[in-house]
Amino acid sequence: MSTSTSTEPDSQVVGVYQRMTALAAEHSAVNLSQGIPEPVYDTEWRAALTAEMPHAHFQYTPSAGTPGLRASVAGLYGDGFPAPVTTSGCTESLAAALFGLADDGCDTVLWLEPFYSYYPGLARITGMAARSVPIDLTGPAPRLDMDRLAAELAPLGRRGVLLLNSPHNPTGLVLGSEEWAAVRALVERHGCHLLIDDVYRDFRYRGPAVPYEALMETGRTAIAGGVSKSYAAAGVRLGWLLAPGRLARRAETAHMHLSNCAPDLLQRAAVRVLAEVDTARLEGTAGAYRRKRDHLLAALTGSGFTVSVPDGGHFVMAVPPADRPWGPEPAVDLLLDAGVCALPLDHFFTRPHTPWLRFSFAVSAGQVEEAARRLPRARTTRNT
Ligand SMILES: Cc1ncc(COP(=O)(O)O)c(C=O)c1O
Numbered sequence: 001m002s003t004s005t006s007t008e009p010d011s012q013v014v015g016v017y018q019r020m021t022a023l024a025a026e027h028s029a030v031n032l033s034q035g036i037p038e039p040v041y042d043t044e045w046r047a048a049l050t051a052e053m054p055h056a057h058f059q060y061t062p063s064a065g066t067p068g069l070r071a072s073v074a075g076l077y078g079d080g081f082p083a084p085v086t087t088s089g090c091t092e093s094l095a096a097a098l099f100g101l102a103d104d105g106c107d108t109v110l111w112l113e114p115f116y117s118y119y120p121g122l123a124r125i126t127g128m129a130a131r132s133v134p135i136d137l138t139g140p141a142p143r144l145d146m147d148r149l150a151a152e153l154a155p156l157g158r159r160g161v162l163l164l165n166s167p168h169n170p171t172g173l174v175l176g177s178e179e180w181a182a183v184r185a186l187v188e189r190h191g192c193h194l195l196i197d198d199v200y201r202d203f204r205y206r207g208p209a210v211p212y213e214a215l216m217e218t219g220r221t222a223i224a225g226g227v228s229k230s231y232a233a234a235g236v237r238l239g240w241l242l243a244p245g246r247l248a249r250r251a252e253t254a255h256m257h258l259s260n261c262a263p264d265l266l267q268r269a270a271v272r273v274l275a276e277v278d279t280a281r282l283e284g285t286a287g288a289y290r291r292k293r294d295h296l297l298a299a300l301t302g303s304g305f306t307v308s309v310p311d312g313g314h315f316v317m318a319v320p321p322a323d324r325p326w327g328p329e330p331a332v333d334l335l336l337d338a339g340v341c342a343l344p345l346d347h348f349f350t351r352p353h354t355p356w357l358r359f360s361f362a363v364s365a366g367q368v369e370e371a372a373r374r375l376p377r378a379r380t381t382r383n384t
Pocket residue numbers: 035088089090091092116165169197199225226227228234238239
């Protein structure tokens with residue numbers, strides 16, 4: 001049923017992004033292989049950095065973050081939540097949380113498969129064993145079997161950490177209200193911890209937001225997020241972790257040993273950007289993403305791909321058309337034949353799986369359009 005962490009070197013797992021991007025550049029392909037968001041808020045970031053530059057200092061800042069940024073992040077979640085700890089991105093928030101949970105006696109992390117390919121490395125460096133529950137990809141859209149999740153979680157008890165990402169990378173699964181209620185009940189019944197990877201929180205096209213408040217009431221829930229996706233600033237490297245008292249302290253200690261603190265200038269700028277990019281603008285960006293998703297879905301299905309429809313996030317998963325032969329690396333064939341670069345998902349699975357490719361629609365509408373124009377070429381090989 002479950003599998004342990006891949007033994008493949010983590011560098012090879014993360015190296016696939018660089019390899020595909022280099023191939024895309026070499027062959028002038030439209031690069032849909034990476035999770036880099038369209039830079040829709042660069043103007044706001046530049047203005048914020050310029051305005052804050054004269055006031056910034058270049059020394060250590062409080063490890064938990066500047067009071068200004070902590071207040072801004074707290075404002076995203078509302079009253080009654082634990083104070084956020086500022087980190088160097090959601091990746092570091094996840095690492096700090098897992099180190100903190102390991103310190104507290106947890107030894108196994110359970111996530112959904114396919115999974116974000118950085119998760120196994122994060123489990124490994126924090127000394128946790130990894131297990132996974134497969135997402136059902138046989139239907140038109142991804143689906144989670146809650147009975148299977150319950151069966152996997154039960155034996156872990158208080159040693160277990162359930163790591164959930166909704167909207168989910170790479171499937172775009174958005175958990176429904178009943179599923180979240182069941183997750184809450186499982187956390188309460190088994191005493192495990194719930195770690196929410198909230199990095200795609202503002203990219204839902206269908207389905208509810210995470211019921212943060214209800215989940216926090218368990219006293220065993222932590223939320224890891226960051227500016228990378230919602231504020232289109234993956235290179236700014238700012239994230240946050242909201243966790244109950246003891247875990248927050250342990251995670252903050254881990255963060256102090258990982259990166260110590262985040263730069264003052266970036267935190268100051270982020271306060272401005274979080275205020276300026278309000279809910280209405282975030283919703284506007286999500287609407288534009290939804291249109292790009294629909295365009296890409298139509299192009300893929302029109303070109304013979306089998307797709308899984310995502311309810312959120314930045315990606316469409318698709319299987320190449322069966323009416324032509326594919327070599328051992330369909331993503332490379334597609335890149336060479338059609339000029340569209342997708343990500344092979346071998347590193348997102350531990351079980352035998354269909355040769356899914358992941359296409360990002362976080363690129364510009366123009367790039368989606370160009371990919372849509374090229375995709376029909378996927379049906380013919382170069383030599384035919
Ligand atoms: C599911 C998931 N979690 C975390 C991250 C990393 O976020 P950050 O850039 O804030 O470290 C990504 C980035 O693609 C992601 O897809």
